Amino acid sequence: MRIGVDLNKFSGLCVHTKNVLTLIDTPVQSEGHKKMLKHLDNCSICKEEWSIFLEKNEAIKIYIPKPFIAQEAKETFESEVRELFKIFNLDEKEKKKKNWINQIKQLDAFGVSVLETLSSKKMLKVYLLSAFVFVLLKRFF
Amino acid sequence: MKTADFEKLIQKDSADLYGFAYILIPDDLQASQLMIDSLQAFLIQKKNLIEKWLASEKREDIGSEVLIYLYQSLFELSKKRYHQLKLSLMNVDDSGGFFSLELDEKAVLYLKERTSLSLESIEFVTSKNRLEVLNLMYSSRMKMIKKREEISTYQG
Numbered sequence: 001m002r003i004g005v006d007l008n009k010f011s012g013l014c015v016h017t018k019n020v021l022t023l024i025d026t027p028v029q030s031e032g033h034k035k036m037l038k039h040l041d042n043c044s045i046c047k048e049e050w051s052i053f054l055e056k057n058e059a060i061k062i063y064i065p066k067p068f069i070a071q072e073a074k075e076t077f078e079s080e081v082r083e084l085f086k087i088f089n090l091d092e093k094e095k096k097k098k099n100w101i102n103q104i105k106q107l108d109a110f111g112v113s114v115l116e117t118l119s120s121k122k123m124l125k126v127y128l129l130s131a132f133v134f135v136l137l138k139r140f141f
Numbered sequence: 142m143k144t145a146d147f148e149k150l151i152q153k154d155s156a157d158l159y160g161f162a163y164i165l166i167p168d169d170l171q172a173s174q175l176m177i178d179s180l181q182a183f184l185i186q187k188k189n190l191i192e193k194w195l196a197s198e199k200r201e202d203i204g205s206e207v208l209i210y211l212y213q214s215l216f217e218l219s220k221k222r223y224h225q226l227k228l229s230l231m232n233v234d235d236s237g238g239f240f241s242l243e244l245d246e247k248a249v250l251y252l253k254e255r256t257s258l259s260l261e262s263i264e265f266v267t268s269k270n271r272l273e274v275l276n277l278m279y280s281s282r283m284k285m286i287k288k289r290e291e292i293s294t295y296q297g
């Protein structure tokens with residue numbers, strides 16, 4: 001019974017055949033790979049199935065597509081990226097502009113709070129007190 | 142890293158993203174739209190990560206990392222769309238049996254054979270563990286082998 005005739009029945013062959021065939025996808029340095037390689041060296045059934053599988057797998061590779069993007073689609077995607085970066089506030093110019101506006105707003109808020117403090121009732125009392133002290137000092141010294 | 146560089150990094154990935162999008166949803170227009178939508182989803186979901194990348198100095202490492210995240214976002218979205226579009230995607234030339242594979246099978250086989258992604262990255266993109274990924278690779282290869290054999294028997 002060979003691969004391609006009955007895909008799921010490995011009985012009558014070797015119980016490890018399916019695992020051996022995954023050798024093609026497992027990383028070479030992995031434990032499983034090393035284990036299966038060792039088994040492959042000692043099992044003639046798996047060895048035969050493996051070589052048939054490799055041949056057939058090579059033949060199907062050309063049917064795995066590698067689609068190419070059309071120039072128009074490429075350009076559309078690139079302009080979409082630009083737009084999305086602006087929308088998501090990732091565009092550097094936009095970011096700088098927003099930072100400037102934020103800084104001006106902060107400065108403005110600071111100015112307003114200074115003015116409010118200077119014209120508060122507490123401060124008026126301080127002004128009166130300092131004027132009184134000033135007059136007093138002027139009179140005696 | 143500057144934002145402009147990051148923007149170029151993503152623009153550079155257009156060919157890779159299109160390839161993956163097209164094998165999942167084999168229609169020019171749908172594949173292009175899928176690329177844009179997955180980028181949008183990526184920018185929404187991974188904003189913190191993007192800001193971290195922008196603050197980082199290492200530019201080379203980030204390139205491949207960004208592509209893997211974009212592949213993941215694209216795959217997630219394609220799963221939702223595939224079932225809605227399945228019927229309208231019947232007119233694809235499938236002499237090799239690739240397009241009749243399940244979505245997961247197409248994804249892992251394509252990523253393994255047509256990209257330089259490691260097995261760990263494929264696991265990340267498809268949100269599957271090692272065993273699941275290996276099983277999908279195995280079943281997809283076997284289905285394609287079987288399909289080719291059927292075709293050659295029919296032609297012979």
